[in-house]
Amino acid sequence: MSATLAALIGVVAPQWSVTVFESAADVAGESSGPWNNAGTGHAALCELNYTPAGPDGRVDPSKAVTINEQFQVSRQFWSHLVRSGMTGSPKSFVTPVPHLSFITGEDGRAYMRARHEALAAQPLFAGLEYTEDAARLAEWLPLMMAGRDPGQQVAATRSAAGTDVNFGALTRLMLDDAAERGVPVHCNQRVQDVERDTDGRWIVTVRDTVTDERRTVRTRFVFVGAGGGALPLLQRAGIPEIAGFGGFPVSGRFLRTTSPELVSGHQAKVYGQAAVGAPPMSVPHLDLRLIDGDHSLMFGPYAGFSPKFLKAGSMFDLPLSVRPNNLGSMIGVARTEVALTRYLIRELMQSGADRHQTLAHFVPEAEERDWDMVTAGQRVQVIKRDPATGRGVLQFGTELVVGGDGTIAGLLGASPGASTAVSAMLGLLERCFPDRMPAWRPALQEAIPSYGHRLSEEPALLAQVRADTMQVLELNG
Ligand SMILES: Cc1cc2nc3c(=O)[nH]c(=O)nc-3n(C[C@H](O)[C@H](O)[C@H](O)COP(=O)(O)OP(=O)(O)OC[C@H]3O[C@@H](n4cnc5c(N)ncnc54)[C@H](O)[C@@H]3O)c2cc1C
DSSP states (O other): OHHHHHHHHHHHOTTSOOOEEOSSSSSSOSTTSTTTSOOBOOSSSSOGGGSOBOTTSOBOOHHHHHHHHHHHHHHHHHHHHHHTTOSSOGGGTEEEOOEEEEEESHHHHHHHHHHHHHHHTSGGGTTOEEEOOHHHHHHHOHHHHTTOOTTSOEEEEEETTOEEEOHHHHHHHHHHHHHHTTOOEESSEEEEEEEEOTTSOEEEEEEETTTOOEEEEEESOEEEOOGGGHHHHHHHHTOGGGTTOEEEEEEEEEEEEOOHHHHHTOOSEEEOOOOTTOOGGGOOEEEEEEETTEEEEEEEEEEEOOSOSSTTOOTTHHHHHOOHHHHHHHHHHHHHOHHHHHHHHHHHHOOHHHHHHHHHHHOTTOOGGGOEEEEEEEEEEEEEEOTTTOOEEEEOSEEEEEEGGGTEEEEEEOSSGGGGHHHHHHHHHHHHOGGGHHHHHHHHHHHSTTTTSOGGGOHHHHHHHHHHHHHHTTOOO
């Protein structure tokens, strides 16, 4: 998120002085690191949680359309960076990988037909294929269909427009590019405090994690792009807008295989359906990953619990984040989110054999010995006070918190995450710098031709954007 914002500022206000502080020894070691997330370029091509069915069985495509439009914004901005000379081949961070949704059972089939009908009518989802035919599925998904009960009812959609994204590599390229433009990127520098001075500027206290030296930096604007570390820093800034917000950390674990035989049988990302009562981020998926030139498969996520807000965080992160102003929200959520609590307990109690059983729903012939468990990043789910009821609610999306009359902002939450970082940071520019937007709009529209437009309503612009980004990002295969 911080790298994206630095890149956007490079487009609209290249004369601004920007400094990035990173607490770790290197950038992109937390959620954006390639093994810490699933690398799905979320465009709602396969994630069933973006296409809920109503009581009449009809599927509402609106959320999927919005996510897809946001991903097109990311593609355009990445293309702009590549065209403007960001070093490295686009292949090092984005690769075409078909996205499929896969479902079993008669109810599942009925839902998938309704979903396909709703999406196929949308220009953004043109080319989405549907099948209930096991032979066709065996062509699309050899690994998943081998050894499957022939009597099982199956259905799937497939989009060739899907991608696998190495968000770690992308972060690194964007920050290298920013550094070349004169943006200092300081590693091993932990932001410890953010405090407002009497003249309205912010005093940021930074500690060198190697030498323990402290220094302060005065600035007109602060973006707290600290991932899981954003909540405590926004609390320290003391802005009233953070009152009522809390965080609930859930860690993700994945089974991973690098077996060439298994990888060659699964050249896709396949999303299934979350178990009843399970939260959206628990949707099981089997992903082809392309990281630093190596191919592997990842299956998960299996949820874990740790009170840390970052992988490299502290066991006290969660308890120390509880304040009088968010205690009510936290208790409210603990009371109402019984299904989530049950889901987490169930996940934590799972044995290796249970986990293998879950994998076997996707890969019937999976052998335990081929798969290793890897621990991915921490997701700090947002807890906030519902203004209507005053009660705490758990939210699975992201939330931009803006305070100090637009002089400080921070991003909480994790979904749809890195894929829509450009839209999230454009939202930040619009909220924090509304007076400058008229002057910035032409530069933004040059970098992101669909900026200010809805691609779902402008097929000609969509066709142009699609063709252009496909060529620049080398997504033709
Ligand atoms: C299991 C899992 C799967 C996911 N799958 C996907 C996916 O398939 N597709 C997708 O688009 N998104 C996915 N996401 C979400 C995505 O990874 C995140 O939304 C995104 O990486 C967040 O980026 P960020 O810059 O906000 O945070 P991060 O990448 O976590 O970066 C925050 C940085 O701030 C640093 N920091 C923290 N505190 C301080 C401090 N006090 N001082 C200085 N530096 C600090 C950290 O060290 C870190 O480098 C997934 C997330 C998880 C956990």
